[in-house]
Amino acid sequence: MSQGASARIAAVVCGIVGWAGGATAAPATAIFPFEIYDTSGEAPQSDRTERLAMATRVLSETLEKTGRYSLVDLGPFGTEVAATAPRYRCGNCFLAVARKAGAAYAVVPVVHKVSSLISSMDIWILDATSGAGVAHLGGQIRGDTAEAYEHGVRFLVRNRLPADDPPPDGAQIK
Numbered sequence: 001m002s003q004g005a006s007a008r009i010a011a012v013v014c015g016i017v018g019w020a021g022g023a024t025a026a027p028a029t030a031i032f033p034f035e036i037y038d039t040s041g042e043a044p045q046s047d048r049t050e051r052l053a054m055a056t057r058v059l060s061e062t063l064e065k066t067g068r069y070s071l072v073d074l075g076p077f078g079t080e081v082a083a084t085a086p087r088y089r090c091g092n093c094f095l096a097v098a099r100k101a102g103a104a105y106a107v108v109p110v111v112h113k114v115s116s117l118i119s120s121m122d123i124w125i126l127d128a129t130s131g132a133g134v135a136h137l138g139g140q141i142r143g144d145t146a147e148a149y150e151h152g153v154r155f156l157v158r159n160r161l162p163a164d165d166p167p168p169d170g171a172q173i174k
Contacts, residue, residue: 029069030103030128031060032094034149035086038113045144052111055149059109059123062157072101086110098128105134109153116144121152135162 034052038044045051063069074081077097084094088110098106109123123137137160141152 026068026070027104028072028102029063029105029107029125030072030074030094030098030101031056031063031107032074032081032084032087032098032109034059034109034111035088036111036113037086037088040113040115042113042116047146051146051149054146055111055153056109058150058153059107059157062154063107063161066157066161069105069107072098072103074101077101092126092131095126095128095131103128111141111149113144117142119144119148121149121156123153123156137161 034055036048036052060071064071074097077100080097080100081094084090084097087094087108094108095106104127106126106128107123108126109121111119111121113119118140120138120140124133125135125137126132127134137156139152139156139160141148
């Protein structure tokens, strides 16, 4: 190989390594499982548990694809995660689990089922150290089906997630 070709290859490799090294990693994020707050008075559908698990998977995948969040595995903390339920009523008790998992952010999603036709979906993103709110993605969904939940999650991340990156060092959004 000629010296000129070797120099060009070395320059390209150094440029790629320098570019990748200069990129900041997305903050570690603990995504807690979706929960349901059911005030409908209706009997739960048999697929509710699977639907909530699917919504959690879709949320995890969708947030990670933004490139702004790097997921941490809460699997090893399953017992501790379960002990925080219901997270929408625990006074940020889940933050200790997020910190233990090494997360900078905690994501807490909940569906409030009013009826089989109307529910609201809320996704809170909080700073795991301070508990300060970083973002709230909320809206109504129509239907108590897997398709409605999936559509709701994708819509909220696509249309309600703030366009800018999470604030640094736990600073609260304005």
